[in-house]
Amino acid sequence: MKIIKQLLFTFLCLSFLLGQGTDYAGPDDPAGDIEAEREGYMNGNRVYLYYQNTTELSTWPKPNVSKWPNNPDGTKMLDGVGLLVGARIYIQDDLDSTTVDTIPITSVSELINYNYHTLYYLQTSYREEMDTDPTGQIEWGFYPVFGYFNETSEYPALSRLPDSWPTAGWPSADGYIWQGEWNGRFGRGVTYADLETYFVVNDAHDLEYLGEDDLVKYYPRFGSKKIGDNISIQSGKPWGGLGLRVETRGFQWNNPQARDAIFWEYNISNISEYDIPEVCFGYWVDNAIGGDGSDEVGYFNDQLDLSYSWDENGIGISGLIPGIMGFAYLESPGLAYDGIDNDNDGILDEKRDNQAVNFVGPTDGIYDMSKFLDFYNLSAADLKDHWDADEDQDWEDGEDINGDGLYQSNENPGDDVGLDGVGPLELNYTGPDQGEGNHRPDYVESVGCEPNFAATDVTESDMIGLTSFQLFPIFDQHPAPAGSPWFRNDDVMWDLVSMDSLAEYYGTIANLVELFASGPFPLYRGKTERISMAEIHSYDPLEGLNSSSHIAPALFQLKSIVQIIYEKDYRFAQPPKTPTLSTTEGDGYIMLSWDDAADKLTRDPFLGNINDFEGYKLFRSTDKYFSDAEVITDGYGTPMFLKPIYQCDLIDDYMGFTDFGLVNGAAYNLGDNTGIQHYFKDENVQNGRTYYYAVVAYDYGAPDIGPGISPSENTTVIDIDEYDNIRGLGKNVAIVTPRADAAGYVDPDIILDSLNNRILGTGTIVPKISAREQLQLGNEYHVTFNFDTVFNSLNRPMFFTNPGFRVFNKTSNQEVYFESPYYEPSGQPNFSGSNLIFNEAENYWSMNKSVLSDVFEGIQLNINQNNLTPTLDSANTGWSGESSGDINITITSRESNLVPWDCEIVFSSDVSYTSAVESPFGIYDEFDNRLWFPNRIILNQSFSFYVVNKTKIDENGNYTLMDMVVQDYSGSTWEFDQEFNINNDRILVGEIDSLNNWRGTSFIIDFFNIDSIFFPEPGSRYFISWDRSFWPADTFKFVVDSLAPIAVDNLVDDMNRIRVVPNPYVGTNAMEEAVINPFLNQPRKIMFTNLPSACVITIFTPSGVKVKTIKKIDTIGGMVHWDLLNEEGLEVAAGMYLYHVRPSYSNKLFNQYEHVGKFAVIK
Secondary structure (H helix, E strand, C coil), X not given: CCCCCCHHHHHHHCHHHCCCCCCCCCCCCCCCCHHHCCEEEECCCCCEEEEECCCCECCCCCCCCEEECCCCCCECCEEEEEEEEEEEEEEECCCCCCCCECCEECCHHHHXXXXXXXXXXXXXXXXXXXXXXXXXXXXXXXXXXXXXCCCCCCCCEECCEHHHCCCCCEEECCEEECCCCCEECCEECCCCCCEEEEEEEECCCCCXXXXXXXXXXXXXCCCCCECCCXXXXXXXXXXXXXXXXXXXXXEECCCCCCCCEEEEEXXXXXXXXXCEEEEEEEEEEEECHHHCCCCEEEEEECCCCEEEEEECCCCCHHHCCCCEEEEEEEECCECCCCCCCCCCCCCCCCCCCCCCCCEECCCCCCCCHHHHHHHCCCCHHHCCCEECCCCCCCCCCCCCCCCCCCCCCCCCCCCCCCCCCCCCCCCCCCCCCCCCCCCCCCEECCCEECCCCHHHCCCCCCECCCCEEEEEECCCCCCCCCCCCCCCCHHHHHHHHHCCEECCCCCCCECEEEEEEEEEEEEXXXXXXXXXXXXXXXXXXXXHHCCCCCCCHHHHHHHHHHHHHHHCCCCCCCCCCCCCEEEEEECCEEEEEECCHHHHHCCEHHHCCECCEEEEEEEEECCCXXXXXXXXXXXXXXXXXXXXXXEEECCCCCCCECCCCCECCECCECCCCCCCCCEEEECCCCCCCCEEEEEEEEECCECCCCCXXXXXXXXXXXXXXXXXXXXXXXXXXXXXXXXXXXXXXXXXXXXXXXXXXXXXXXXXXXXXXXXHHHCCCCCEEEEEECCEEEECCCCCEEEEECCCEEEEECCCCEEEEEEECCCCCCCCCECCCCCEEEECCCCEEEECCEEEXXXXXXXXXXXXXXXXXXXXXXXXXXXXXXXXXXXXXXXXXXXHHCCCCCEEEEECCCCCEECCCCXXXXXXXXXXXXXXXXXXXXXXXXXXXXEEEEEEECCCCCEEECEEEEECCCECCCCECCCCCCCCCEEEEEEECCCCCEEEEEEEEECCCCCHHHCCCCCCEEEECEECCCCCCCCEEEEECCXXXXXXXXXXXXHCCCEEECCCEECCCCCCCCCCCCCCCCCCCEEEECCECCEEEEEECCCCCEEEEEEECCCCECEEEECCECCCCCECCCEEEEEEEEECCCCHHHHHCCEEEEEEEEC
């Protein structure tokens, strides 16, 4: 790098500018505070990392602070990472030893005009070797600022923990903003990463050069700012340090191509009153590869700006095989005023904080066309008119087609979405905000910025790149003496971070420190510069790593993905919305169900806010790390993916294994077009054993971006502390132990409303209890059916279909479930599995013959239909009872499907019915031919029989009658006799409406070629039966009964079956989980089963000494575990034990029963 050699020339060239500083325009933060310190864990993918909101990452010697991969095979990787900001400050020397010198020199070019003192600063936050106050109690470094997290929370602000967000909103120059929403890097509520953290620190407490006896002092905020009285340390003292504010963000993606990487980005602002003439930004990385001591080897690849380290013998702590840890240096500060193209992109002095003023031509602002096109991977044809501050031409204007200044649903807003970064197509859009729709890129510091512009565009900075990298053994003497490379020695650290050196490490194997830095450069008053890096991991063969070329192909491939994420401004493929998993444990099974948020609410901003949801996978494990499910390997044989026990996906064009976005040769399985369902019953489980489940939603990837982006799926988060205890779970994760029901337990009943369930459909509807713990006891439900009409090519209705159904909870007065072909906001199907099917030939949806719903409020519906369209039930059509006679029945081809009612023709001895239809028009025959000639229809005709509609009833509860009309068959085409002759004419049977107009012909009766002696006798009945799908008027009602009381007989019988499992206990059993932490003991466990829901278990030695009392509270389950610890928390000895069980119900009647047993413990 030539940047150091050119620096003095640069500063001389800039002397005429008289400083580029402006007033700081961000939030007016208080000084940081030690009481604001919080700690958190980044566990959004396979990189597990403890961090503090002081900027320090990982630590030592605290356990469980860094691991890759985050499973039982993972090892520690890091002892610590510290952000470094070094500076050299010059103070005018008045050559009077009796006065205090305080006037800074803010430009290197002015040094020749003064005598001066030189002050060195190294600002950081780290666990050791920090500068401190004279008492040694207060460290002089970065402290976190209140206001950027919920003060009642134990964690820094994390995107997936709303309880960690500040309750009043986020500080900004305009006051508090975006209350209740995540303050995303790209705007209000915008989360491109699966996990993001955000915090702010400053260096106000560094009073190293502001002591009472110091004759040279630097007041960064001279006369205007002191540490507030409400700050817990150094209150009332001058605001010290350099006057720096550091805004920090960490990002993780769980996409298979990026789940072994974690990103850190720092925006460092000069909030002082002076330009700082020489500054360097960097990192201090203390390796701990394998966690087993000083056997690390490292290398720096200057072509990739990538440093990586590995364990020399490939053996870590406890014999585990450690992977590689790499640090990719991504973003460096910019020099925007030196007239040099520092990043070789063909543009001079691009900036992140300039405003769009002029709309300029395609080549304006480009000084080297070849470099520009090559750097941004463009052709000359891609160049366009653009705003002057959008130097890289990637801000996209919106398309306001109707010119009303607003973006409608059919108009693409592009990047013109306003300062909150949220456009009309996004779910959290609340309306236009500042800058939206003005067709100009907008940026206001600390308030917001539109995409692909200024603060959200990583390439709009003339970055100087990595100028210093050093890899050296850590200096282990503590406290560190003067001259050693530790933070308390500011001058030594300045020499390291400002050194122009990118060198490979040639020393011996050791415990290594990596130091990255960029600079020196001026940090002007009010300006912000940025630095970012990624920690990445892989498994690569030792043979290649220890060779002279130190090759690591898997790590290099991951670096290319990391580079894509960075170059896309940290926009990367997001997984669908995370589903919420619910479980119900039973005897030998676990019922799992999840919501449909992923189907309906997914929007991927990386792909233009489309819903790219594709399917679900369900994982099961017997350990909290899901290690026994991680059996699918990549092309190098490294376990990489979890194997699902269940998978379902949309029926669409995406299926099978991907041929893009391969992860070390491994493809992603998109599924087999099974259809979506939101439940699974796992019967491959053992009672008493604890299982860990996770359901993840996944998308179909992005094959056309870069090398192809692999499908993304949700993270599986089980937050575990250093003692192997679970601190928290993701909402898509559940821990379940199957067990038998409690003694005497009786399931609640489902009561059908048999009096009011008049159903026209001929199928069955059977509600069943699937998730008892989700039941709404005493609630009444109504099931209704969707309805649609299918038309033929003549636009005549052919039949009705029921494309779905709905369930309404009458008690809570809300719809709790529905299935239909489409969910309107997302356009995704909204049905389970193949419950609905599409007829391509006739272009309609209908329910399938057999339907099993998803779980809703603990219930599933099993709906069966014999046919999807009305079909004559031949088996039940014909004469009833002793009736007989001859009759001809002709079913109409079309209209019978519109009025497919069960009918009974009843014959009498005299007139029993007269036609009611008043118009001869609109009547069709069996061939769907319209009877055009009115004289072919005889109205007002009387008959000696009538037709009862056995399907419909009127308001009085009586069956209705079908109407009949005569089709005159006697005569020619133009002339008919208009007289009813039962031997020669036909009787059309159908329905009429309330105005006595004909609605449709169901069937036709005639007695052609039948001798009158064979006519039906009076009293004869002929039945016509149909199988029908469910009808729009059908309403099926049922009630979930309240919980039944305990059955005494069941209680006695079940208590006689109380057992201890295993018995005897010998050393261990399958119910006991493996412990990953080698410093912890294996927990022990036995199980009492078939217990009452409320009882007291007392355990004794054979001599009658009480060992333990276990109280079981009232639950459905009949099981409880004992950890083999006595009342004092000590392990019990091997031997024989007795136990006594007595119910403890509020109803004393049940408490008279008891059970006594024994078991053995063998160690």
